[in-house]
Amino acid sequence: MSNDLIIKVDNVHVSFWQNNLGIYTLKDLIAQRKLPFKSKTILNNISVEVKRGDSLGIVGRNGSGKSTLLRTIAGIIKPDRGTVIVNGTFAPILAIGAGLESELTGYENIKLLLALYGTARKNTNAIDNVREFSELSDDVLRSPVKQYSSGMLARLAFSISLANDSDILIIDEVMAVGDQGFQGKCVKKIYDMKEQGKTILYVSHFPDDVARICNKAVLLEGGEVVHSGDSQEICQKYSNLF
Ligand SMILES: Nc1ncnc2c1ncn2[C@@H]1O[C@H](COP(=O)(O)OP(=O)(O)O)[C@@H](O)[C@H]1O
Numbered sequence: 001m002s003n004d005l006i007i008k009v010d011n012v013h014v015s016f017w018q019n020n021l022g023i024y025t026l027k028d029l030i031a032q033r034k035l036p037f038k039s040k041t042i043l044n045n046i047s048v049e050v051k052r053g054d055s056l057g058i059v060g061r062n063g064s065g066k067s068t069l070l071r072t073i074a075g076i077i078k079p080d081r082g083t084v085i086v087n088g089t090f091a092p093i094l095a096i097g098a099g100l101e102s103e104l105t106g107y108e109n110i111k112l113l114l115a116l117y118g119t120a121r122k123n124t125n126a127i128d129n130v131r132e133f134s135e136l137s138d139d140v141l142r143s144p145v146k147q148y149s150s151g152m153l154a155r156l157a158f159s160i161s162l163a164n165d166s167d168i169l170i171i172d173e174v175m176a177v178g179d180q181g182f183q184g185k186c187v188k189k190i191y192d193m194k195e196q197g198k199t200i201l202y203v204s205h206f207p208d209d210v211a212r213i214c215n216k217a218v219l220l221e222g223g224e225v226v227h228s229g230d231s232q233e234i235c236q237k238y239s240n241l242f
Protein backbone atom coordinates (compact mmCIF):
# COMPACT_ATOMS: atom_id res chain seq x y z
CA MET A 1 0.00 0.00 0.00
CA SER A 2 1.46 3.37 -0.98
CA ASN A 3 2.53 5.67 1.86
CA ASP A 4 -0.06 8.39 1.30
CA LEU A 5 -2.96 5.91 1.71
CA ILE A 6 -4.39 5.61 5.21
CA ILE A 7 -7.29 3.27 4.35
CA LYS A 8 -7.52 0.68 1.62
CA VAL A 9 -10.68 -1.37 1.28
CA ASP A 10 -10.23 -3.98 -1.43
CA ASN A 11 -13.11 -6.04 -2.85
CA VAL A 12 -14.85 -6.36 0.48
CA HIS A 13 -17.91 -8.55 0.84
CA VAL A 14 -19.98 -8.62 4.04
CA SER A 15 -23.06 -10.74 4.67
CA PHE A 16 -25.20 -11.37 7.73
CA TRP A 17 -27.24 -14.41 8.68
CA GLN A 18 -30.89 -13.58 8.82
CA ASN A 19 -33.58 -15.60 10.48
CA ASN A 20 -36.84 -15.40 8.58
CA LEU A 21 -38.77 -18.31 10.03
CA GLY A 22 -38.55 -17.88 13.77
CA ILE A 23 -36.33 -19.51 16.35
CA TYR A 24 -34.32 -22.63 15.57
CA THR A 25 -34.70 -25.03 18.49
CA LEU A 26 -32.72 -28.01 19.69
CA LYS A 27 -35.67 -30.15 18.55
CA ASP A 28 -35.24 -28.77 15.01
CA LEU A 29 -31.56 -29.64 15.20
CA ILE A 30 -32.25 -33.23 16.31
CA ALA A 31 -34.93 -33.61 13.63
CA GLN A 32 -32.31 -32.27 11.18
CA ARG A 33 -34.69 -29.60 9.96
CA LYS A 34 -33.23 -27.13 7.53
CA LEU A 35 -31.65 -24.08 9.12
CA PRO A 36 -34.17 -21.23 9.02
CA PHE A 37 -31.35 -18.79 8.39
CA LYS A 38 -30.20 -17.36 5.14
CA SER A 39 -27.28 -15.20 4.29
CA LYS A 40 -27.99 -11.64 3.16
CA THR A 41 -25.35 -9.64 1.31
CA ILE A 42 -24.88 -6.23 2.92
CA LEU A 43 -21.69 -5.05 1.20
CA ASN A 44 -20.80 -6.35 -2.23
CA ASN A 45 -17.28 -6.03 -3.65
CA ILE A 46 -16.57 -2.66 -2.14
CA SER A 47 -13.24 -1.03 -2.96
CA VAL A 48 -12.41 2.36 -1.46
CA GLU A 49 -9.08 4.13 -1.00
CA VAL A 50 -8.62 7.07 1.34
CA LYS A 51 -5.51 9.25 1.33
CA ARG A 52 -4.10 10.62 4.57
CA GLY A 53 -5.74 13.99 5.24
CA ASP A 54 -8.67 13.33 2.92
CA SER A 55 -12.26 13.75 4.07
CA LEU A 56 -14.44 11.07 2.55
CA GLY A 57 -18.20 11.47 2.52
CA ILE A 58 -20.33 8.32 2.42
CA VAL A 59 -23.85 8.91 1.12
CA GLY A 60 -26.74 6.66 0.19
CA ARG A 61 -30.29 5.76 1.14
CA ASN A 62 -31.17 4.26 4.53
CA GLY A 63 -30.02 0.64 4.59
CA SER A 64 -27.54 1.06 1.71
CA GLY A 65 -24.68 -0.14 3.95
CA LYS A 66 -22.98 3.07 5.14
CA SER A 67 -22.74 2.15 8.82
CA THR A 68 -21.73 -1.40 7.95
CA LEU A 69 -18.91 -0.05 5.78
CA LEU A 70 -17.70 2.17 8.63
CA ARG A 71 -17.84 -0.75 11.08
CA THR A 72 -15.93 -2.93 8.62
CA ILE A 73 -13.23 -0.28 8.17
CA ALA A 74 -13.02 0.06 11.97
CA GLY A 75 -12.50 -3.71 12.29
CA ILE A 76 -15.75 -4.29 14.21
CA ILE A 77 -17.09 -6.47 11.39
CA LYS A 78 -14.86 -9.00 9.66
CA PRO A 79 -15.54 -9.23 5.91
CA ASP A 80 -16.29 -12.66 4.38
CA ARG A 81 -14.01 -11.78 1.48
CA GLY A 82 -11.61 -8.99 0.61
CA THR A 83 -9.21 -6.99 2.73
CA VAL A 84 -9.22 -3.81 4.80
CA ILE A 85 -5.91 -2.14 5.57
CA VAL A 86 -5.79 0.85 7.91
CA ASN A 87 -2.58 2.72 8.68
CA GLY A 88 -3.80 4.88 11.56
CA THR A 89 -5.73 5.05 14.81
CA PHE A 90 -9.50 5.47 15.19
CA ALA A 91 -11.79 7.37 17.44
CA PRO A 92 -14.47 5.09 18.87
CA ILE A 93 -17.17 4.71 16.28
CA LEU A 94 -20.41 5.95 17.76
CA ALA A 95 -23.48 6.42 15.67
CA ILE A 96 -26.34 8.27 17.35
CA GLY A 97 -26.56 6.51 20.70
CA ALA A 98 -25.13 3.23 19.34
CA GLY A 99 -22.02 2.19 21.20
CA LEU A 100 -23.23 3.74 24.44
CA GLU A 101 -24.51 1.53 27.27
CA SER A 102 -28.05 2.69 27.99
CA GLU A 103 -28.17 1.62 31.65
CA LEU A 104 -24.90 3.40 32.50
CA THR A 105 -24.66 7.09 33.27
CA GLY A 106 -23.01 9.59 30.93
CA TYR A 107 -19.92 9.66 33.14
CA GLU A 108 -19.74 5.85 33.28
CA ASN A 109 -20.00 5.66 29.49
CA ILE A 110 -17.26 8.25 29.10
CA LYS A 111 -14.95 6.36 31.49
CA LEU A 112 -15.73 3.02 29.87
CA LEU A 113 -15.05 4.18 26.32
CA LEU A 114 -11.98 6.21 27.21
CA ALA A 115 -10.57 3.19 29.06
CA LEU A 116 -11.45 0.90 26.17
CA TYR A 117 -9.54 3.04 23.70
CA GLY A 118 -6.62 3.71 26.07
CA THR A 119 -7.32 7.47 26.08
CA ALA A 120 -7.70 7.75 29.84
CA ARG A 121 -4.07 6.69 30.32
CA LYS A 122 -2.70 9.17 27.75
CA ASN A 123 -4.81 12.17 28.68
CA THR A 124 -5.95 12.69 32.27
CA ASN A 125 -8.08 15.68 31.21
CA ALA A 126 -10.06 13.59 28.75
CA ILE A 127 -13.21 13.36 30.92
CA ASP A 128 -13.22 17.15 31.44
CA ASN A 129 -12.70 17.66 27.70
CA VAL A 130 -15.71 15.47 26.91
CA ARG A 131 -17.87 17.31 29.45
CA GLU A 132 -16.82 20.72 28.16
CA PHE A 133 -17.35 19.95 24.49
CA SER A 134 -20.68 18.22 25.08
CA GLU A 135 -21.96 21.12 27.25
CA LEU A 136 -23.96 18.51 29.19
CA SER A 137 -24.48 19.44 32.82
CA ASP A 138 -23.13 17.46 35.75
CA ASP A 139 -26.70 16.39 36.57
CA VAL A 140 -27.27 15.06 33.07
CA LEU A 141 -23.95 13.21 33.03
CA ARG A 142 -24.86 11.54 36.33
CA SER A 143 -28.09 10.14 34.81
CA PRO A 144 -28.38 6.91 32.80
CA VAL A 145 -28.09 7.61 29.08
CA LYS A 146 -31.44 5.84 28.45
CA GLN A 147 -32.99 9.07 29.77
CA TYR A 148 -31.17 11.23 27.19
CA SER A 149 -32.83 12.87 24.20
CA SER A 150 -31.34 12.02 20.79
CA GLY A 151 -29.64 15.43 20.75
CA MET A 152 -28.03 14.76 24.13
CA LEU A 153 -26.88 11.34 22.94
CA ALA A 154 -25.33 12.93 19.87
CA ARG A 155 -23.49 15.47 22.02
CA LEU A 156 -22.09 12.75 24.22
CA ALA A 157 -21.17 10.44 21.33
CA PHE A 158 -19.42 13.10 19.29
CA SER A 159 -17.56 14.52 22.30
CA ILE A 160 -16.23 11.08 23.26
CA SER A 161 -15.08 10.50 19.66
CA LEU A 162 -13.16 13.78 19.74
CA ALA A 163 -11.42 13.09 23.04
CA ASN A 164 -9.27 10.43 21.45
CA ASP A 165 -7.04 12.57 19.28
CA SER A 166 -6.82 9.75 16.75
CA ASP A 167 -5.68 9.92 13.11
CA ILE A 168 -9.11 9.03 11.70
CA LEU A 169 -12.38 10.59 12.83
CA ILE A 170 -15.54 8.69 11.97
CA ILE A 171 -18.81 10.59 12.04
CA ASP A 172 -21.96 8.56 11.43
CA GLU A 173 -25.00 10.85 11.20
CA VAL A 174 -24.14 12.06 14.66
CA MET A 175 -24.72 15.72 13.88
CA ALA A 176 -28.17 15.32 12.35
CA VAL A 177 -29.98 15.51 15.68
CA GLY A 178 -27.86 18.14 17.43
CA ASP A 179 -29.31 21.63 17.75
CA GLN A 180 -27.98 24.43 15.56
CA GLY A 181 -25.47 25.58 18.16
CA PHE A 182 -23.98 22.14 18.50
CA GLN A 183 -23.94 21.52 14.74
CA GLY A 184 -22.01 24.75 14.19
CA LYS A 185 -19.53 23.78 16.89
CA CYS A 186 -19.06 20.31 15.35
CA VAL A 187 -18.45 21.70 11.87
CA LYS A 188 -15.85 24.11 13.26
CA LYS A 189 -14.16 21.25 15.10
CA ILE A 190 -14.14 19.13 11.95
CA TYR A 191 -12.46 21.96 10.03
CA ASP A 192 -9.84 22.26 12.80
CA MET A 193 -9.16 18.55 12.55
CA LYS A 194 -8.82 18.79 8.77
CA GLU A 195 -6.26 21.57 9.24
CA GLN A 196 -4.34 19.29 11.57
CA GLY A 197 -4.18 16.75 8.75
CA LYS A 198 -6.63 14.27 10.25
CA THR A 199 -8.57 11.94 8.00
CA ILE A 200 -12.37 12.09 8.22
CA LEU A 201 -15.04 9.58 7.25
CA TYR A 202 -18.34 11.38 7.22
CA VAL A 203 -21.83 9.90 6.85
CA SER A 204 -24.67 12.36 6.53
CA HIS A 205 -28.00 12.78 4.79
CA PHE A 206 -27.28 16.44 4.14
CA PRO A 207 -25.53 16.60 0.76
CA ASP A 208 -24.62 20.27 1.25
CA ASP A 209 -22.72 19.43 4.43
CA VAL A 210 -20.94 16.52 2.77
CA ALA A 211 -19.97 18.66 -0.22
CA ARG A 212 -18.70 21.40 2.12
CA ILE A 213 -16.77 19.19 4.53
CA CYS A 214 -15.48 16.42 2.24
CA ASN A 215 -13.24 16.54 -0.80
CA LYS A 216 -14.13 13.00 -1.91
CA ALA A 217 -17.30 10.94 -1.62
CA VAL A 218 -18.80 7.57 -2.45
CA LEU A 219 -22.45 6.82 -3.18
CA LEU A 220 -23.72 3.45 -1.94
CA GLU A 221 -26.76 1.69 -3.37
CA GLY A 222 -27.77 -1.75 -2.10
CA GLY A 223 -24.35 -2.36 -0.57
CA GLU A 224 -22.38 -1.40 -3.67
CA VAL A 225 -20.35 1.67 -4.54
CA VAL A 226 -22.23 3.02 -7.55
CA HIS A 227 -20.28 6.29 -7.83
CA SER A 228 -17.10 7.66 -6.33
CA GLY A 229 -15.13 10.84 -6.89
CA ASP A 230 -15.31 14.56 -6.19
CA SER A 231 -17.73 15.18 -3.28
CA GLN A 232 -19.79 17.87 -5.03
CA GLU A 233 -20.40 15.68 -8.04
CA ILE A 234 -21.31 12.65 -5.89
CA CYS A 235 -23.64 14.69 -3.67
CA GLN A 236 -25.44 15.90 -6.77
CA LYS A 237 -25.91 12.28 -7.85
CA TYR A 238 -27.22 11.44 -4.37
CA SER A 239 -29.72 14.31 -4.47
CA ASN A 240 -30.88 13.13 -7.91
CA LEU A 241 -31.97 9.81 -6.38
CA PHE A 242 -35.00 11.46 -4.79
N1 LIG B 1 -26.11 -6.89 12.60
C1 LIG B 1 -26.89 -7.00 11.53
N2 LIG B 1 -27.49 -8.19 11.23
C2 LIG B 1 -28.26 -8.31 10.12
N3 LIG B 1 -28.49 -7.32 9.24
C3 LIG B 1 -27.93 -6.12 9.47
C4 LIG B 1 -27.09 -5.88 10.63
N4 LIG B 1 -26.66 -4.60 10.59
C5 LIG B 1 -27.19 -4.06 9.47
N5 LIG B 1 -27.95 -4.96 8.82
C6 LIG B 1 -28.66 -4.73 7.55
O1 LIG B 1 -27.70 -4.23 6.64
C7 LIG B 1 -28.25 -3.28 5.76
C8 LIG B 1 -27.38 -2.04 5.78
O2 LIG B 1 -27.46 -1.44 7.05
P1 LIG B 1 -26.61 -0.15 7.44
O3 LIG B 1 -25.18 -0.40 7.13
O4 LIG B 1 -26.96 0.18 8.85
O5 LIG B 1 -27.20 0.93 6.44
P2 LIG B 1 -27.14 2.53 6.49
O6 LIG B 1 -26.15 2.93 7.53
O7 LIG B 1 -26.72 2.92 5.10
O8 LIG B 1 -28.52 3.00 6.78
C9 LIG B 1 -29.67 -3.06 6.25
O9 LIG B 1 -30.51 -3.80 5.39
C10 LIG B 1 -29.71 -3.65 7.64
O10 LIG B 1 -30.97 -4.18 7.92
Ligand SMILES: [Mg+2]
Binds near residue numbers: 068
Ligand atom coordinates in the same frame (compact mmCIF):
# COMPACT_ATOMS: atom_id res chain seq x y z
MG1 LIG C 1 -26.33 4.07 9.28
